[in-house]
Amino acid sequence: MLYERVYLHMAGIVRTLTKKLFISLNILLALCFLTACLVPYLHPARWWPVGFVGLLFPYVAILLFFYLIFWLIIKPRLALLPLFCLLAGWQQFASLFAFHFNKNQFSEVKIDPQVRVLSWNVGSMSGASKNKEKQKHARTEIADAIIKSKADIVCLQEFSHSSTQGPQANNLGLFKNDYPWHFYSQDYSRRQGFYQYGSVIFSRYPIIDSGKISYPGKRSESLIYVDILKAKDTIRIFTTHLQSFRFNDSDYQDMEKIKQQDSALFNASRNLYKKMQLAFTRRAIQADIVRGYTDGSPFPSLICGDFNDVPTSYTYSRIRGNRQDAFLACDFGIGRTYIDIAPTLRIDYILPDHRFTIHQFDMVDEDLSDHLMLLADLSLKK
Structure with a gap:
């Protein structure tokens, strides 16, 4: 008892x-x-x-x-x-979260007067493979995939080019037959054009104006825009690549140490923590700059790019404002545009203002970058 x-x-x-x-x-x-x-x-x-x-x-x-x-x-x-x-x-x-349960399959057929916009972080045009031989062919495979998409406006981030190495590194030349107009930021240029790097906008329509707004800092990139003329309408296209965490091979090794609770756990965590802290701070400052310039657009505008931050972040909220999000307008689920690290990293966006109608949207994995290609068909409301 x-x-x-x-x-x-x-x-x-x-x-x-x-x-x-x-x-x-x-x-x-x-x-x-x-x-x-x-x-x-x-x-x-x-x-x-x-x-x-x-x-x-x-x-x-x-x-x-x-x-x-x-x-x-x-x-x-x-x-x-x-x-x-x-x-x-x-x-x-x-x-x-996008709530379109009855999402339609993306149609390759373009309907006039719709404009097809493509945004893609192309990872220096070197492909997703670590194999050196495959990397040599990645640039032409990436260009072929873009041209095959039938996009009218192409916004690429982490785009590399050389004006002195010859045809094997002339990446701008890969697009000249299909896209007569382009504007390239050339955020980095080494050895008199031997290696150039930045964001680029290609267009099938005439570019009548363009501009570049550099972010503060020695290694920062920029916000660029072009004004395109379609029929009688002028549309402003922005693209940018915001501060990344700049993870390298040793950082990914640190992540493995954390997962395995390695004895070097503290140092690995501290290294990653410092990089992420710096990136959060710099992205916020860059987002403020983007918002200031995009709000001042005199024309209907859209923002494409790799923000390196998720939809629940200050960066996304600040840049988007009251704009539309093409993914949220047409898709279903959380989405993922960056295929490494975690399954919830939607960090690439197409954000038109409300003067556009979004007809369809898709995210395409071409297995040529660690980012997915974004496609959207848009038209101006009349």
């Missing part, structure tokens, strides 16, 4: 402690989620730790959803906490 009372008493203590543990974890998770909901409004130059929280938003949301189901089964009254948090994050969900 005594044994039974002791057993029941101990079981009660375990139940109470377990319940308190689950509630405490739920509260911590809720605080993390609510902080992530504030990320678009907190400037990383002043609140840089929130950048890390923004990356975790999808995973925290999933855990909160499981908590909601758990409490509904165990103790429905406690389900109010995760339910309240999830409802409070509706704006973040709206930026993250």
